[in-house]
Amino acid sequence: MADGYAVELEHVTRIYKRDEFEIRALDDVTVKVPEGHFVGIMGPSGSGKTTMLNLIAGIDHPTSGRVAVGGEEITGMKEAQLAGWRARHIGLIFQFYNLIPVLTAFENVELPLLLTALRKAERRSHVQAALNAVGLADRTNHYPRQLSGGQEQRVAIARAIVTDPTIVLADEPTGDLDAQSAEDILTLLTELNRRFNKTIVMVTHDARAERYVETIFRLDKGVLVGVESGRTPGLAAATHD
Amino acid sequence: MKWLALIFKNLRRSPRRSILTVLSVTVSLFIFCALASVPVVANQILADSASSLRIACHNKAGLAYGLPQAYKRAIAGTSHVVAVVPESWFGGVYHEVKDQFPNLAVDPEQIDVMWPDWGMSKEAVEQFKELRTACLVGPATMKRFNWHVGQQIMLRGTIYNFNLALNIVGMLGGKAPPSFLFFRRDYLEEAAGEPGFVDNYWVRVDQTSSVPKVIATLDERFANSSAETLSESEASFIGGFLENYRLFFQLAEVLGFIVVVTIGLVAANTAAMSIRERRAEIAVMRAIGFPSSAILSVIVAESVSMALVGGVFGCGAAYLTFKLFSVGTDAIGPLSNIHVSSAIVGETMLLAALLGTLSALIPAYAAARHNIVDALRLVA
Numbered sequence: 148m149a150d151g152y153a154v155e156l157e158h159v160t161r162i163y164k165r166d167e168f169e170i171r172a173l174d175d176v177t178v179k180v181p182e183g184h185f186v187g188i189m190g191p192s193g194s195g196k197t198t199m200l201n202l203i204a205g206i207d208h209p210t211s212g213r214v215a216v217g218g219e220e221i222t223g224m225k226e227a228q229l230a231g232w233r234a235r236h237i238g239l240i241f242q243f244y245n246l247i248p249v250l251t252a253f254e255n256v257e258l259p260l261l262l263t264a265l266r267k268a269e270r271r272s273h274v275q276a277a278l279n280a281v282g283l284a285d286r287t288n289h290y291p292r293q294l295s296g297g298q299e300q301r302v303a304i305a306r307a308i309v310t311d312p313t314i315v316l317a318d319e320p321t322g323d324l325d326a327q328s329a330e331d332i333l334t335l336l337t338e339l340n341r342r343f344n345k346t347i348v349m350v351t352h353d354a355r356a357e358r359y360v361e362t363i364f365r366l367d368k369g370v371l372v373g374v375e376s377g378r379t380p381g382l383a384a385a386t387h388d
Numbered sequence: 389m390k391w392l393a394l395i396f397k398n399l400r401r402s403p404r405r406s407i408l409t410v411l412s413v414t415v416s417l418f419i420f421c422a423l424a425s426v427p428v429v430a431n432q433i434l435a436d437s438a439s440s441l442r443i444a445c446h447n448k449a450g451l452a453y454g455l456p457q458a459y460k461r462a463i464a465g466t467s468h469v470v471a472v473v474p475e476s477w478f479g480g481v482y483h484e485v486k487d488q489f490p491n492l493a494v495d496p497e498q499i500d501v502m503w504p505d506w507g508m509s510k511e512a513v514e515q516f517k518e519l520r521t522a523c524l525v526g527p528a529t530m531k532r533f534n535w536h537v538g539q540q541i542m543l544r545g546t547i548y549n550f551n552l553a554l555n556i557v558g559m560l561g562g563k564a565p566p567s568f569l570f571f572r573r574d575y576l577e578e579a580a581g582e583p584g585f586v587d588n589y590w591v592r593v594d595q596t597s598s599v600p601k602v603i604a605t606l607d608e609r610f611a612n613s614s615a616e617t618l619s620e621s622e623a624s625f626i627g628g629f630l631e632n633y634r635l636f637f638q639l640a641e642v643l644g645f646i647v648v649v650t651i652g653l654v655a656a657n658t659a660a661m662s663i664r665e666r667r668a669e670i671a672v673m674r675a676i677g678f679p680s681s682a683i684l685s686v687i688v689a690e691s692v693s694m695a696l697v698g699g700v701f702g703c704g705a706a707y708l709t710f711k712l713f714s715v716g717t718d719a720i721g722p723l724s725n726i727h728v729s730s731a732i733v734g735e736t737m738l739l740a741a742l743l744g745t746l747s748a749l750i751p752a753y754a755a756a757r758h759n760i761v762d763a764l765r766l767v768a
Contacts, residue, residue: 206675206760227679234677241764245672249397259676261390306676 152218153314153346154180154203159212161198161369172198174369175212180362185340185347187356187377190366196350197318199366203348204237204316205229217313234262238307242319244299246291246306252278253287256305263310277305280343281335297328304335308345315339317349321356333359395689402662406694409658413698413743414705416651421706421728421736423640429726430630430637437623442502443599444625445606446588448616454585455615457577460495463591466605468598471501474586476573480543480552482533489529490565491543493573494590496522502592505563512558520575523554528566530559543569550579591619648739656747659691663751670755671763680756687755691748692741699740703733 161173173195180186188196201207202214205221206229214222217236224232233239246255256277260270278284281301291299300320307315317336321329337359339345349356357363360377399406445463447453457474464472476493496517500508508524516522525535535541535556543552554571573586593602603619610617620628663670670683707728 201761204675206764227681230674230677230679232677233675237677239672239675241672245668245764247669247672249401250394254393254397258673261394262677262682267390 151182152179153182153184153216154178154348155213155215156199156202157213157215159199159202159209159214161195161202161207162210171369173202173209173366176366176369176371178364178371180346180348182346183340183344184362185337185360185377186349186362186364187360188348188350188364188366189352189356190372192352193368194366195369196366198369199364200316200318200348200350203314204239205233234259234310236313238310238312238315240300240303240307240315240317240320242322244291244296244303244323246299246302248291251288251290252283252294252302252305255291255302256309259306259310273309274305277309278302280308280339281305295328296324297331300324300328300332301335304332304339308339308343312345314346314348317347317351319351319353320349321351321353329353329355391686391689395686395693398686398690399693405658405662409655410694410698410701412651412654413695413740414701416647417699417702417736417740417743418705418709419647419702420644420739421703421732422709423644424735425706425710425726425728425732426633426640427637428729428732430633432729434623434627434630437621437626439596440622441593441596441599442622443591443593443603443606443619444588444622445591445617445619446625448607448618451587453615454587455589455617457584457586459589459610459615459617460586462609463589463606466591466602466609468593468595468602469591470594471498471590471592473498473502473590474573474588475590476576476585476587477547478543478545478552478571478576479547480545482541482543485546487533489526489532489567489569491569491571493576494570495573498592499524499570502590503561503564507561507563509558509561515557516570516572519555519557520572521553521555522557523569523571524558524560525556525570526560526564526566526568527562529569530556532567548576548580552576552579648743652743652747655691655695655743656750659687659748660751663687663748663755667755667758667763671758671760674756674760675764683756684752687752688745688748691752692744695740695744695747696737699737702740703728703736 156176156178159173159176160171163170163172176195176199178199188199190196198207202209203216205216205224209222212222213220219232219236221229221232247258250258253274256274257270260273265273275284275287278287281304283298283301283305286294286298286302291302294302304320315336320336321332324332333353333356336347336349340347349360357377363375363377364371365373365375445455447455454476460472460474463469474495478491478493480491481487482489499516500510500513512524516524523541529535533541537556537558539556541554541556543554545551552571552575560568560570577583591602591606593599599621603621606619607617673683674680710727
C-alpha cells in the first residue's frame with residue numbers, strides 16, 4: 148500500500164447545491180490515516196463528518212481534491228467501478244444498523260459475499276467467523292426484529308468485516324444505543340482494530356469514543372480544525388497538512 | 389443463500405401485498421387467456437377444414453331459404469361428385485329451452501362417405517341406415533345429458549310445431565363436432581308433411597382440385613332457377629358462419645388487452661410503492677458494493693416471478709373453466725370445443741413476463757440509480 152496510508156484526502160472540497168444555495172460541506176480538507184489505525188471524526192452537526200466518511204467510502208464524489216483509499220485513487224472511478232471497489236475494500240457500519248429485515252443475521256452477514264465467487268461452504272465459514280468475532284454465533288437464525296439494538300449493530304459490524312475489507316467505516320455506530328451497548332460496540336471495534344489490525348474510521352458525536360480511538364479529527368463547518376490523540380495521549384499517528 | 393433465495397425472501401417481505409399482486413395478475417391473465425382462446429379455436433376449425441373435399445351448397449339468397457330436395461339427383465350426377473348428403477336444421481331442444489345443441493336431419497345413405505374423418509363406427513352407421521327414428525350423437529351432448537346408446541329421447545321442436553322421438557344408435561365419433569346430433573331426414577320430412585325442401589347440401593368430391601370446378605358447375609346448373617345456389621368450400625362455409633362471431637372475437641381481444649393494461653398499471657403502481665419503501669435498503673446494498681445492474685435485476689426478477697406465478701394460475705384457471713363448463717357451451721355449435729392451447733399458454737406466460745418486467749422496470753431503474761447519500765438520509 149503506497150506510503151502506508153489507508154486513507155488519503157488531499158485538499159478535498161465538497162459543495163452541495165440545494166436550489167439556489169451552495170453548501171460547502173467540506174472545505175479544503177487534507178487528512179491521512181495510516182494503516183491499522185482506529186481514528187475518529189468528531190464535530191458538531193453539519194460539520195461535514197458524514198460527508199467525509201461518504202467520500203472515503205466512494206458513495207459521494209468530491210467537488211475538488213483527491214481521495215485515495217488503500218493506495219488506490221477513487222476520485223475518477225465510474226459508478227460501476229466504485230461498486231466493485233467498495234465490495235472489495237470497504238466495510239460500512241451505519242447508525243441505524245440498516246440490516247435487511249427479511250434476512251436472518253446469518254443471511255445479512257452473508258449478503259456482501261454474494262458478490263464474490265466464494266462457494267456456499269466457504270461463505271458459510273466466513274459468516275460463522277464474522278459472527279463469532281462479534282460474539283453472536285448463537286444468533287445466526289434470528290431476524291433483526293428479534294435482536295436488541297446492540298445485537299443488531301454487532302450483526303452490522305459482522306457484515307462489514309466479513310469480506311475482510313481494507314478499511315471499516317462507521318457512521319455514528321453508537322448513536323442509537325444505550326450507554327452499555329455503546330461501550331460494548333466501541334470495545335468490539337477496538338478489538339477488531341487490535342486483533343485484526345483493521346483500519347477503522349469512525350464518525351461520532353459520542354465523547355466516550357475519545358477513549359477508544361487513537362486519533363481524533365475535529366471538523367467544524369467543513370473545515371478540519373484539529374487533530375488530537377485519543378486513547379494514547381501524545382501520539383498523533385495520523386497527520387494533516 | 390444466493391440470488392434466488394434473496395428474491396424469494398424479498399417476495400415474503402409483505403405476504404399480503406405479494407398475494408394480492410399475484411391475484412390481480414392472475415385475474416387479468418385468466419381473462420386474457422380465456423378470451424384469446426376463443427378466436428384461436430375458430431382459426432383452428434378453419435385450418436382443419438382448409439383441405440377438406442366437402443362443399444356446402446345452399447340457397448344463394450341465404451341459409452334461411454331452402455333448396456328443393458330434387459336437386460340431390462342433379463348434384464349426385466355432376467362429374468367428380470362422390471357423395472351428396474342433404475341437411476336440414478331442426479332446432480329442437482331437450483326438455484328446457486336452455487338445453488340447446490345443434491340437431492340436424494340428414495339423408496343416411498352416404499354419411500360415412502361424406503364424413504369418413506369423423507371416426508363413426510361401422511355398426512352405428514349401419515344402425516342409422518336401418519332405423520327410421522335413429523340418431524347419432526356427439527360425445528359432448530351424450531355426456532351433457534347423461535345419455536347412452538339404446539336410449540330413446542324426445543326433441544321438442546322450436547321451429548317446427550311437433551316433437552320427435554329419437555333412438556340413440558351410436559356416437560358421431562371423436563373428430564365430429566362434439567355437440568352435434570344427426571337424425572334421419574326422411575323421418576323429419578314425414579313429420580313435417582313432406583315439404584320437399586332441405587336447408588343445404590353437403591357434397592363430397594373426388595380430389596381437392598375438383599372443388600372449384602364442382603362449385604362452378606353446381607352454381608351454373610342452378611342459375612336462373614327459382615332456387616339459385618351458392619356453393620362454397622367447407623372452410624369458406626364455416627368461415628362465413630364464424631363471421632357472425634367476428635365482432636365478439638374482436639371485442640374479446642380488445643377486452644383482454646384492456647384488462648391486462650389496466651392490471652399492468654396497478655402492478656406498476658404497487659411495484660413503485662414497494663420499491664419506494666425499500667429505497668434506503670437499496671442504498672445500503674449499493675453502499676456495500678452491489679452494482680446497480682444487480683439491484684435492477686433482483687427487483688425486476690421479483691416482479692417477473694410474481695407475474696409468472698399469476699400467469700400460471702391464470703392459465704390454470706382458464707383451462708379448468710373451459711374443462712368444467714364446456715358442457716354448457718354446446719349451444720354455440722362449432723365453438724363448443726374451446727380449450728386453452730399451448731400457444732395461448734405460451735403467449736400468456738410471455739405477456740406475464742412482459743407485465744412483470746415493464747411494471748417494475750422504471751421504478752427499479754430509478755431506485756438503482758438514485759443517489760446513495762440522499763437515499764441513506766431517508767433512514768436517519
